Each structure stands twice: as C-alpha cells, then as structure tokens.
Amino acid sequence: MTIEHLSSNKSFGGWHKRYSHPSEVLNCNMQFAIYLPPQASEGQAVPVVYWLSGLTCTDENFMQKAGAHRIAAELGIAIVAPDTSPRGDQVANDDGYDLGQGAGFYVNATEAPWNRHYRMYDYVLTELPALIENLFPVSNKRSLAGHSMGGHGALVLALRNPDRYQSVSAFSPISRPTDCPWGEKAFSAYLGDDRSHWEAYDASLLMSGATAFVPALVDQGSADDFLAEQLKPEALVSAAKESGYPLHLNMRDGYDHSYYFIASFIEDHLRFHAAHLV
Numbered sequence: 001m002t003i004e005h006l007s008s009n010k011s012f013g014g015w016h017k018r019y020s021h022p023s024e025v026l027n028c029n030m031q032f033a034i035y036l037p038p039q040a041s042e043g044q045a046v047p048v049v050y051w052l053s054g055l056t057c058t059d060e061n062f063m064q065k066a067g068a069h070r071i072a073a074e075l076g077i078a079i080v081a082p083d084t085s086p087r088g089d090q091v092a093n094d095d096g097y098d099l100g101q102g103a104g105f106y107v108n109a110t111e112a113p114w115n116r117h118y119r120m121y122d123y124v125l126t127e128l129p130a131l132i133e134n135l136f137p138v139s140n141k142r143s144l145a146g147h148s149m150g151g152h153g154a155l156v157l158a159l160r161n162p163d164r165y166q167s168v169s170a171f172s173p174i175s176r177p178t179d180c181p182w183g184e185k186a187f188s189a190y191l192g193d194d195r196s197h198w199e200a201y202d203a204s205l206l207m208s209g210a211t212a213f214v215p216a217l218v219d220q221g222s223a224d225d226f227l228a229e230q231l232k233p234e235a236l237v238s239a240a241k242e243s244g245y246p247l248h249l250n251m252r253d254g255y256d257h258s259y260y261f262i263a264s265f266i267e268d269h270l271r272f273h274a275a276h277l278v
C-alpha cells in the first residue's frame with residue numbers, strides 16, 4: 001500500500017493533512033483529508049468522525065469552510081473527509097453536477113459503466129477506516145456525519161451497520177432518495193430501473209424498519225432551497241415514529257443549504273458525537 005502525503009497545516013494545535021492513495025475498492029487513486037487533534041500527537045488513540053460531503057465537493061470543502069478544527073481539537077476527535085466519488089480520466093462521468101464524479105451517492109453501483117469504479121459505500125464502510133486505523137493514532141471508535149448527499153450516506157451507513165458506529169449526524173440530508181429528483185436520477189443510473197434495489201440506500205425506509213439504533217442527530221435549515229423537492233426530512237420523522245428510533249431533528253429558522261449553516265451548528269454535532277465516542 002503506497003500512500004502519498006500531499007500537505008500538512010498546523011491548525012488549533014493539531015494537524016490538517018491531505019493524502020492520496022490507490023483504492024482497491026474504487027479501482028482508482030483517491031484523496032482524503034484528516035484532521036488530527038493535539039491529543040493524537042500526545043500518544044492517545046483518538047476516535048474518528050467520518051464526514052461525508054455533498055454534491056460537487058471534494059475532501060477540501062468541509063475542512064476549509066466548516067470551522068470544525070477548533071472544537072475537534074478541544075474534544076480530542078479526529079475528522080476524516082473522503083472525496084465524494086471515484087476520480088480520474090478513466091472513471092465514468094456525466095455532464096450534470098448531480099451524477100458521476102463528485103456525485104457518488106455512497107452506493108455500490110451495479111450498472112455499467114458505473115460499476116467499474118463507483119463503490120463509495122464499501123470504500124467508506126471498510127477500505128478507508130482500515131487504512132486510517134492502520135496509519136494514524138486513532139481508536140476503532142467511529143461516528144458518521146455528512147451534508148445533503150453525504151447526510152444520506154451517513155444515515156444509510158449507520159442504519160445498515162449499527163455495530164460499526166457510535167453515532168450519526170446529518171445536515172440537510174437527502175432523506176428519501178427513492179422519491180426525489182436527485183435520488184431517482186442517481187439510483188436509476190447506478191442501481192438500474194428495478195426500484196426494489198434502491199431500498200437498501202433509502203434512510204427513511206431503513207429507519208422505519210430499524211431494530212438496532214445508532215443515536216441520530218439531524219439539522220435542517222428552513223430556508224434551504226432544496227428542502228421540499230429534494231430533502232424531505234418529514235419522511236425521516238415519520239420513519240422514526242414508526243420504529244421508535246432515537247432521532248433528534250432540529251428545524252433551524254432562516255438557514256439555507258450552504259456551509260454557513262454547517263459552520264453555525266457543527267459544534268453541536270461534534271459535541272453530540274463526543275458524548276457517544278467515549
């Protein structure tokens with residue numbers, strides 16, 4: 001396994017680092033970022049929050065815009081931000097911002113041409129944590145957080161693998177991807193026309209049938225342009241009622257879909273994770 005160090009920046013006493021590595025699961029080179037809090041340099045094995053970004057993002061958006069380092073440094077939590085899809089000239093793509101590179105939707109594609117590389121579900125679930133836990137001074141305590149497409153990914157990964165994660169949180173998640181334009185476009189391409197194959201990647205459907213519970217926190221802005229057509233958080237609320245799921249969902253008056261919203265509440269999310277990562 002060759003991993004290439006790309007850059008390091010000291011930040012709030014810890015380190016923001018970027019790396020490139022060959023991914024077997026995705027069959028291409030991938031970049032990721034990690035924030036290591038000061039405690040990691042002091043010999044402590046720190047827990048990890050995996051941050052899954054939304055459409056069009058790379059590993060950089062969250063690290064540059066969310067303002068998360070200060071609170072991660074205080075709490076002694078590492079944050080790992082993967083890219084949002086496989087990348088490269090040899091990787092299938094689409095002209096739309098909501099399909100192909102930058103839009104992996106955290107699924108394992110079954111349909112050509114996508115199935116050669118688009119396996120972000122397996123990458124985030126197994127390959128990336130194995131690499132992180134092998135190379136960095138971290139424990140095997142993990143939580144998931146994400147935004148929009150990444151909020152969908154975080155919820156789905158946690159709901160399907162409750163034994164692997166201590167907690168999950170999401171900003172503005174695509175809550176009902178089997179019933180919104182973004183999800184229907186991506187799932188048709190990656191998973192094919194048989195909608196029964198989509199259900200394993202729909203957080204609301206998974207939550208309504210859940211029997212094992214990973215504590216979940218969701219924040220949603222009321223002035224989000226994507227709220228009614230794409231995000232549908234009310235589907236999560238009714239799913240949680242059905243199964244008795246420990247979901248805490250806050251509607252935040254006047255906030256939109258941007259990183260200004262994430263920066264405003266990331267502290268709450270990291271404190272929520274810290275309480276479950278002890």
Ligand SMILES: N[C@@H](CCC(=O)N[C@@H](CS)C(=O)NCC(=O)O)C(=O)O
Pocket residue numbers: 053054055056057061065097147148149257258259
């Ligand atoms: N209309 C937007 C949709 C994409 C979008 O809003 N992406 C969100 C996630 S769903 C984001 O985080 N963008 C990058 C950023 O704000 O840094 C575009 O075409 O770029």
